[in-house]
Amino acid sequence: MSLPQYIGRFAPSPSGPLHFGSLVCALASYLDAKKYNGSWLLRVEDLDPPREDPRYASIILKQLDMHGLHWDGEILYQSNRTAHYQDIIEHLKKNNLAYDCDCNRKRIKKIGGVYDGQCRKKTKFRGDVSTRLIITKSDEARISFKDRVLGDFNQDIYNCVGDFILKRRDGFFSYQLASVVDDELQQITHIVRGNDLLHATPRQKYLQTCLRYRSVQYAHLPLMVNNDNQKLSKQGNAPAVNNENANKTIWYALKILNQKPPSYLFGAPLNQILSWAVKKWDMSLAPKQNQCLLKARTLEMFSEGAL
Template sequence: MTATARYRGRFAPTPSGPLHLGSLVAALGSYLDARAAGGQWLVRIEDIDPPRCPEGAASTILRQLESFGLTWDEEVIWQRHRHDAYQQALEQLIEQGLAYPCSCSRKQWQAFDIYPGWCRNGVSDATQPLAWRLRSDLAKRPISWHDRLFGEQQFDPATLGDVVLKRKDQLWAYQLAVVVDDADQGITDIVRGYDLLDNTPWQHQLQAALHVPTPRYLHLPLVVTADGQKLSKQNLAPALDETPNGVRRQLFQALQLLDQAPPLALADEPPATQLAWAITHWSVAHLTPRAHRPTPLEP
C-alpha cells in the first residue's frame, strides 16, 4: 500500500442474530489490522435480506461491538438504504453485456454443480419472475490474487458459475452489494473469515467491470465446533456474554484464536487495556491458516 492510500477497513455483519465468538474473532481481526496500521475502521450493516434480519438484531450487534471496545469511525452504513447505488451498478453491467435476466429455478438445474447459463442468450421462460446474473464466461481467466494469509489464489470463473446479482423477489444479492459498498466507502483492506474466500473471484470480476479499486484481502482462520463445523448462528452458537467478566474472558479468548499469544495476565484486564496491547502487538505473521477450536473458558 502506498503512503498516500490510507488504510480503511470494515466489519460488515448480517443482522440475522447477535454476534457469537466466531463473529467476534472476525470483527476483532479486522479492527486490529486497521488500528495497527493507523487506519480507519468502519461498520456496515448488511441488511439487504429482510426475512433474515429480525427486528432489533442490528442494534444488538452495535451494542455488542461497543461492549467489547470495538468503536468505529464514521456513520454506520445500512444496505437497506442503498438501492439506487446497486441499481446504477446493475445497469452499468447490463450495458456492458455482463449481466442478464434469468427465469431458471434452482430446482431446474439442481443436477448440475453450477448454474449452466441457460438464459445467457435469452430468457428461457418469460412468464416467470426474473433474477439477474453475472456472466462468468466473459471474465478474464484465471482470476488470481494474493491473500495475506493463504497466499496466492487462483480460480477459473467458469467453475464458479453465473452468480445472482438481483434476486427474483427483487432483493439485492450479496456479491453486487458488497462490491458497490466497499468502493463507495473507499475500503482499502478487507479482513474477514476464510468461509468467504471463494466469494472473492466474483468480487474481483465485478470490481473490474465497474472500474473500482480492488482492496487487499486477508481471510482469517475459522472458529469451529468440536465436530469441525463453522461456529455460526445456524448451528446455535451462543451469543456473546456481555457481563464485565464475560467481555474480558471472551476478548482474551478471541486474541488467542487469532494466534496473538496474549499474556495470561491480560485476561483479567478491561477491554481498553487488552485492545491497547493487541494493537501494539498485532501481527499477521502469527496467524496460522487452519481452523481453530475454542478452548473452554475458566470461570
C-alpha cells in the same frame, strides 16, 4: 482531503447476535486497521429480510461497543442503498455485462451447479427473474490473488461458477453485488473476514474489474467450530458473546488469533488489553488452518445462552 492509506470494515448481518467466531473476525479487522493508523468502518448488511430481525442490529452495535471495538464515522445500512444497487445492475445490462434469467435451482442443480448461460440471449421469460453477471471464457475469468493469511489462491470462475447472480428472483440483491459496490463507496482498502468467504472472493474481484473499481487486499481467517465440528453461525443458533466478560473474551480471541497475549493481561482492563493488542498485532501470526476448535467449556465461558 486525501484518503487514509488503510480503510477496513466489519460488515455483520442482523440475522442474530455476534457469536465468538464473529467477534474474532471483528477483532482482527479492528486491530489490523488500528495497527496501520487506519479507519475501521461498520456496515450493516440488512438485505435479506426473511432471515433477519431488526432488533439484532442494535444488539450487535452494543456488543461491539462493550468489547471496545469502536467504529469510525457513520454506520452504513445496506437497506438504504437498494436504488443504487439497481442503478448498477442497469449499468451492467446496458454494457452487455449482465442479463435476466428465469432458470430455477432445480435446473441448475441438474446441470452440475455451474450455470451454462442458457438465458443470455433470451428476451421472453416465465415468472420472476434473477439477474446474472456474464463470465466470459477468457484470462480475466482466471482469478489469482495473494491472501494475507492463506497465500496464493486461484480460481477459474468460468469453469467453477459460471454466470452468477446479482439479484435474486425474489427481488433481493445478492451479497456479491452489494458488498463490492459498498466497498467501493466506502473506499475500503483491506478486508479481514472468515474463510467461508474465500471462494466468493474471485467473483467479487471479477465484478470489481467489470465496474472498473479499485482492487482490495483480503485476509481470510479460520472458522470457529464446536465439538461436533459444526461452524459457529447465527443460522446454527451459536450462543451470543457475553458482554459481561468482555476483557476476558478479547484476551481469549487474541489467543485464538495466535497473538500470544501475556497471561498477566487476562482479566486486565479492556482498554489495556486492546492497547497492547494494537501495538503487537501481527497478521502473519494468524492461524492458517481452515478451522479452529472451540471446546464446549470454552464456548460456554465466553458466551451467553441467549440475549
